[in-house]
Amino acid sequence: xxxxxxxxxxxxxxxxxxxxxxxxxxxxxxxxxxxxxxxxxxxxxxxxxxxxxxxxxxxxxxxxxxxxxxxxxxxxxxxxxxxxxxxxxxxxxxxxxxxxxxxxxxxxxxxxxxxxxxxxxxxxxxxxxxxxxxxxxxxxxxxxxxxxxxxxxxxxxxxxxxxxxxxxxxxxxxxxxxxxxxxxxxxxxxxxxxxxxxxxxxxxxxxxxxxxxxxxxxxxxxxxxxxxxxxxxxxxxxxxxxxxxxxxxxxxxxxxxxxxxxxxxxxxxxxxxxxxxxxxxxxxxxxxxxxxxxxxxxxxxxxxxxxxxxxxxxxxxxxxxxxxxxxxxxxxxxxxxxxxxxxxxxxxxxxxxxxxxxxxxxxxxxxxxxxxxxxxxxxxxxxxxxxxxxxxxxxxxxxxxxxxxxxxxxxxxxxxxxxxxx
Numbered sequence: 001x002x003x004x005x006x007x008x009x010x011x012x013x014x015x016x017x018x019x020x021x022x023x024x025x026x027x028x029x030x031x032x033x034x035x036x037x038x039x040x041x042x043x044x045x046x047x048x049x050x051x052x053x054x055x056x057x058x059x060x061x062x063x064x065x066x067x068x069x070x071x072x073x074x075x076x077x078x079x080x081x082x083x084x085x086x087x088x089x090x091x092x093x094x095x096x097x098x099x100x101x102x103x104x105x106x107x108x109x110x111x112x113x114x115x116x117x118x119x120x121x122x123x124x125x126x127x128x129x130x131x132x133x134x135x136x137x138x139x140x141x142x143x144x145x146x147x148x149x150x151x152x153x154x155x156x157x158x159x160x161x162x163x164x165x166x167x168x169x170x171x172x173x174x175x176x177x178x179x180x181x182x183x184x185x186x187x188x189x190x191x192x193x194x195x196x197x198x199x200x201x202x203x204x205x206x207x208x209x210x211x212x213x214x215x216x217x218x219x220x221x222x223x224x225x226x227x228x229x230x231x232x233x234x235x236x237x238x239x240x241x242x243x244x245x246x247x248x249x250x251x252x253x254x255x256x257x258x259x260x261x262x263x264x265x266x267x268x269x270x271x272x273x274x275x276x277x278x279x280x281x282x283x284x285x286x287x288x289x290x291x292x293x294x295x296x297x298x299x300x301x302x303x304x305x306x307x308x309x310x311x312x313x314x315x316x317x318x319x320x321x322x323x324x325x326x327x328x329x330x331x332x333x334x335x336x337x338x339x340x341x342x343x344x345x346x347x348x349x350x351x352x353x354x355x356x357x358x359x360x361x362x363x364x365x366x367x368x369x370x371x372x373x374x375x376x377x378x379x380x381x382x383x384x385x386x387x388x389x390x391x392x393x394x395x396x397x398x399x400x401x402x403x404x405x406x407x408x409x410x411x412x413x414x415x416x417x418x419x420x421x422x
Contacts, residue, residue, distance in 0.1 A: 035316065037060070038064075039063070039087050039321060039324060040065045040084070040087070041065065041066050041085070041088075042069070042078075042084070042088045042089070043067070043068065043069075043088060043305075044070065044071055044089075044259070045258075046259060047168060048089075051336065051375065052336060055333075056324060059327060059332075060327055062320055062323065067084070070258065071091065071094075072205060072206075074089075074090050078090065078101065078103050078310075079101045082103040082310045082312060083310070085310055086313050087308075087313075088104070089305055090164070092138055092143055092144075092305070092306065092402075093138040094207075094405065095143045095154075096138065096143065096405040099143075099146070099152050099163060100152050103311050104308045105310070105313065106149045106150070106161040107161065107307070108161065108162075109159075109162050110160055111326075112162075112326060114326070114346050115162075117348060117349070118166055119166075119343075119347055121140065121141075122141065125141040127392075127393055127396055127397055129393060133396060134299065134302075134399045136225075136400065136402065137229025137230070137401045138229060138404040138405060140402070143163055144162060144164075145157070145161060146159065146162070147159065148161060164308050166345035167305050168304070169305065169345070170277070170302065170303060170341070170342050171302050171389070172278070172300055172301050173301070173389070174190070174274065174296065175262075175266055175284075175293055175294070176273045177271075177272040177292075178290055179290040181196075181272050181273065185296075186296060187219045188215040188216045188218075188296050188298050189220045192251060196251070196272060196273050198250050200251050200271060200272075201252060201253050201254040201256055202243075203255075204255035206416040206417070207406075207409070207413075208403050209416065210236075210239065210416060211229065211301050211404065212275050212301060213243055215296075215301055217238075217239055218298060222238075222242070228401045228404075229406065230404065231408065233408055236415050243419045248422065253265070262277065263280050263283045266280070266281075266284050267283075267289050278340065278342060281388075282374060286376065288379075294388065295390070295395075298400060300396075300398050301399075301400065301401055301402070301403070302396070302399040302401070302402050306345075329349065330349050331346070331349030332353050334346060334347075334350030335350045335351075338362050338363070339375050340374075361385075361386075361387055363391065364391050365390035365392075366386070366391075367384050368381055368382070370383050372385065
């Protein structure tokens with residue numbers, strides 16, 4: 001700092017020395033060495049954290065510049081502003097919109113060191129144990145691969161060209177305030193129970209919210225969908241009309257789109273039952289407030305995210321992006337996200353970066369051997385507690401459907417917006 005104040009910049013000194021050395025022997029590498037290793041990382045706030053950014057900069061010298069937007073805005077940016085980011089972290093269900101745009105590069109599986117270690121949830125639609133899991137909606141295996149490097153068509157069989165390199169995934173359910181509800185909650189149908197009038201909330205991202213609504217509809221016994229992730233127009237009408245009726249009766253306190261909004265609603269007690277994401281439940285608990293990611297008898301709605309590069313990324317920036325992705329799969333980030341209730345794409349490396357008792361609690365469904373701490377060190381659970389929903393196999397094995405983009409997506413979005421505006 002004092003050097004800067006005296007008008008002398010360390011950066012200029014280093015740059016000048018590098019230029020002199022380069023002029024004598026290797027001018028181009030010396031110039032390249034001065035180029036800042038920066039990646040503009042587009043995504044929701046869910047996977048973006050200052051801790052991950054600090055760690056990757058310390059390990060690789062790569063500076064991450066987060067571009068945090070909503071789920072729908074990630075899709076809009078990819079389609080309309082491909083030059084505004086380098087790396088995107090997006091959900092698999094969005095790929096039916098994104099891939100046809102040609103704005104994402106096919107990801108070279110050969111450049112991913114641990115590609116063969118990625119959980120078969122993505123590549124085969126099954127658990128490592130071999131158990132098949134529900135694949136209604138846009139299950140990752142359906143959109144995991146492209147026919148070729150320049151193709152915009154999904155391949156039904158594995159190829160060397162992936163749409164996304166998986167990061168995290170989860171089995172989602174309803175969040176509840178057990179201290180304010182005071183009785184067991186076992187079904188998705190409870191979201192529309194009049195007991196919680198004015199205290200319920202649903203996620204206002206149409207492609208995801210409609211899936212939560214479908215889980216509720218089936219739980220009430222009103223209708224069984226052939227595929228909740230690909231409804232007919234008649235099914236969309238029926239589902240959104242049911243939501244409109246509930247809204248008119250005052251059932252919903254809010255329709256949230258932002259992670260922090262969902263946390264504040266639950267932490268304040270404004271809502272006691274709502275669509276929720278696992279790390280949001282973790283965030284509420286870290287405040288010392290009772291909150292549960294409630295297992296439900298009808299199963300889970302699942303989602304998965306992964307990395308891709310914007311079409312214009314090339315050269316050294318492309319190399320840095322693959323370096324970052326390989327780092328992300330190598331374990332530290334996976335363990336960090338596991339501690340928020342997510343699941344990592346490569347289980348082995350995450351396990352190697354977690355204490356045995358942590359892994360037993362988060363992944364094996366065993367009682368905590370000692371107090372469980374959040375990534376920031378705050379107390380989440382006391383010794384003896386068991387994770388909501390149990391083990392990885394129990395939770396992911398209970399998936400009923402995946403976030404999806406329907407054939408009738410435009411019609412669905414219009415009807416969803418009518419519900420929100422009603």
